[in-house]
Amino acid sequence: MSILGHEKEKNIFQTILRSNRLHHAYIFSGRTGSGKKLFARELARSIICEEDSFLETCMCKHCIVATGSQHPDIHLVEETPVKIEVARQISAEAYLSPLSAKRKVYIIDNAHTFTKEAANAILKTLEEPSSDTHFFLITDRYEQILPTIRSRCINIRFSSLISSEVQEILTGLGVEDDLLPIIADQASGSVSYAQFLLDNMDETGRFSPDKSKLELYSEINNLDTKEKIRAYCSSMYAYMLEKYKNSGDETLLDFSNYLLEILKRLEYNVSLDMFRLDLYIKTIEVLCEKS
Numbered sequence: 593m594s595i596l597g598h599e600k601e602k603n604i605f606q607t608i609l610r611s612n613r614l615h616h617a618y619i620f621s622g623r624t625g626s627g628k629k630l631f632a633r634e635l636a637r638s639i640i641c642e643e644d645s646f647l648e649t650c651m652c653k654h655c656i657v658a659t660g661s662q663h664p665d666i667h668l669v670e671e672t673p674v675k676i677e678v679a680r681q682i683s684a685e686a687y688l689s690p691l692s693a694k695r696k697v698y699i700i701d702n703a704h705t706f707t708k709e710a711a712n713a714i715l716k717t718l719e720e721p722s723s724d725t726h727f728f729l730i731t732d733r734y735e736q737i738l739p740t741i742r743s744r745c746i747n748i749r750f751s752s753l754i755s756s757e758v759q760e761i762l763t764g765l766g767v768e769d770d771l772l773p774i775i776a777d778q779a780s781g782s783v784s785y786a787q788f789l790l791d792n793m794d795e796t797g798r799f800s801p802d803k804s805k806l807e808l809y810s811e812i813n814n815l816d817t818k819e820k821i822r823a824y825c826s827s828m829y830a831y832m833l834e835k836y837k838n839s840g841d842e843t844l845l846d847f848s849n850y851l852l853e854i855l856k857r858l859e860y861n862v863s864l865d866m867f868r869l870d871l872y873i874k875t876i877e878v879l880c881e882k883s
């Protein structure tokens with residue numbers, strides 16, 4: 593699988609691997625859904641590849657097995673929190689020779705959830721693993737990683753994806769939706785958040801103008817989380833913008849801008865009650881004017 597975006601990170605690791613200077617422990621930090629874990633998995637494959645491929649399709653025996661996510665020398669730890677038993681097990685295994693490839697890789701997700709005991713159990717391993725072992729710790733909360741762990745790893749701060757990349761990745765995953773460009777815009781560089789918004793949209797329904805005021809009121813009133821409001825307003829925004837393009841009616845453009853504005857306001861602590869009421873009143877205004 594090819595990795596979209598993240599050119600900076602690709603350059604860093606390509607140089608490191610070519611010059612054979614891979615450090616033993618890295619932290620990949622950055623926004624949820626920006627592709628850190630996927631990058632780490634593909635990088636792990638490049639690390640054990642027999643053909644020195646780098647983040648590209650390769651048919652060597654290790655890459656084939658790793659692509660199926662089952663390579664015995666790539667260990668993915670996803671339990672949260674990371675407990676002492678897991679840390680002990682990693683520490684014990686990390687000193688053993690790789691089973692099949694020349695090196696082995698541990699990818700530990702949610703690295704900010706190490707309990708103190710678990711962290712203590714793995715510190716020495718992180719500091720001085722055997723030379724054929726590499727660690728990638730993944731987190732969206734770098735500040736919460738225990739300082740003792742932080743100080744033993746090199747932090748690579750992942751940039752967020754741009755919205756066209758989010759869109760491309762989702763399309764690649766088979767997501768088909770007319771609203772994809774708008775949702776990708778709203779997802780601030782996070783593929784998983786975009787997926788989350790799409791799910792919310794399916795749950796709450798999408799804006800449709802063919803509803804009575806009462807139906808509209810209850811629909812808006814049921815938006816009980818910021819995510820539902822975000823998903824609903826995004827679908828409304830798409831509808832209004834499309835309408836504006838077809839009709840050239842400035843009121844619709846104003847309303848689209850208002851929706852963008854309130855989507856921005858959602859970032860802050862706002863009263864959702866006030867929010868819903870405001871949205872309902874403005875929507876009724878526009879729809880009544882148009883009918």
Ligand SMILES: [Zn+2]
Binds near residue numbers: 643644645651
């Ligand atoms: Zn390969």
